Amino acid sequence: MDFKDYYKTLGVAKTATEKEIKTAYRKLARENHPDVHSGDKGAEKRFQEINEAYEVLSDSDNRKKYDQLGSQWRNAGARRGPGPGGGAGVEFDFSDLFGGAGGQQEAAGGFSSFFERFFGGAGRQQARGGPQQSQSQPEQPASVDVEVSLAEAYSGTTRQLEIASPQVCPQCRGAGVMGNGICPVCRGAGRQQGTRRLEVRIPPGVTQGSKVKAQGVTMVINIKPDPDYEIKGRDVIRKTVVDLYGAVLGTEVSFRTPSGKEVSLKVPAESQNGRSFRLSGHGLPAAAGKPAGDLYVKLEVSLPTKLTAREKELFEELARLR
Ligand SMILES: [Zn+2]
Structure with missing residues (x-):
């Protein structure tokens, strides 16, 4: 396994910017593209080398790792972790150093064993997205x-x-x-x-x-937005309509919560229009460490219309009593 000087492959300085690397790569890829040199094994190999170099240098994480490797690359490959007195203090992700092809020959797929050893993780997946695979x-x-x-x-x-x-x-x-x-x-x-x-x-x-x-x-x-509900955080507010007699004498109303659960609510006698009732825990359910919200039910009293003569008489009597 040989050290690959990817900067040399692309003909750029170690200090080259992303843009310079891209430009150099484009130019070389164009010059050595297999479509231009069909059947030329040398060109195909150069094209692969260029791609490999670009795969590493165009990815900031890979490039950083590669720059750290430098002349220490052999030591890096020989150790399983930053042992005691860990040398130059170079740190790598050792988990993928030994997981790849590992052989001394050039690995399959057009990438060198050097690449496979050090960059054979996510970068490889991306690089191998052939025409048939849609990576x-x-x-x-x-x-x-x-x-x-x-x-x-x-x-x-x-x-x-x-x-x-x-x-x-x-x-x-x-x-x-x-x-x-x-x-x-x-x-x-x-x-x-x-x-x-x-x-x-x-x-x-x-x-x-x-x-x-x-x-x-x-x-x-x-x-x-829901026409029947108002939502405040985890609390949910809805109206419920009761008639005058229910509000005055007391009643029970039942309805379904947005989760489909049937609940009933006792409306006490002499409940005022607009009175609010809290159904604890019937708001949006608990999630992400927050407790369930509450369901507030707001009373809306509907008054009778189209009174008969007799009804009108009785209301008049009620009014007099007051
Ligand atoms: Zn294209």
Whole structure:
């Protein structure tokens, strides 16, 4: 296994900027692209070397790791961890040092055994996205707004999401170039926008603005306005209508909470219009270490209309008594 001088492969200085590395890579990839030199094994190998160097140097984590390796790379490969008095104090992720191909020969798939040893993790997956495989590697965690009904916030629900996700361009395999020009499919980016579909679960007890993380996606919850309910945090407020006689003499009303649960409420005699009743724990359910909210029921008294002559007489009598 030989040390690979990736800077030399791309012909850039160790201090090269991301942009300089990209420019150098583009130029070399164009010059050595297999489509230009079909059947030329030397060009194919150079193309692979260029890709490998770019795979490492274009990724800031990999580049940092590679720069730290430097001339210590042999020692790094020989130790299983930063042992006592750990030498130059160089630290690596040793977990993937011994997990790869490990052989002295060039590894399969066009990457050197040096690459496989030190960078054979996530980088390899990305690099091997061939035309038939559609590898998707989100560059940053996606965030999507998800609207749920109040009932769904109570009971939990699932959603099918389509997340924009950059993928290796299937046309140029990430090189950004085809023949002597820029790849027409990705316009030189080497990546193109794809989508990945996932089904995600939203647990019971989300509130307005809740963030739910699932499968690398953050969902920001928006609870759809409900004509029958007002939502304040985990507390839920609704109205219930009783007639004059129920409000005056007392009654019992029953209704379903947004979770579908049937509850009944005793309205005491002489309850005023607008009086509020608290049903403890019947708001949005407990979640994320927060207790369940309460359900507030606000009384709305409806007055009788279209009184008969007899009714009117009785109301007049009531009024006189007062
Ligand atoms: Zn392309």
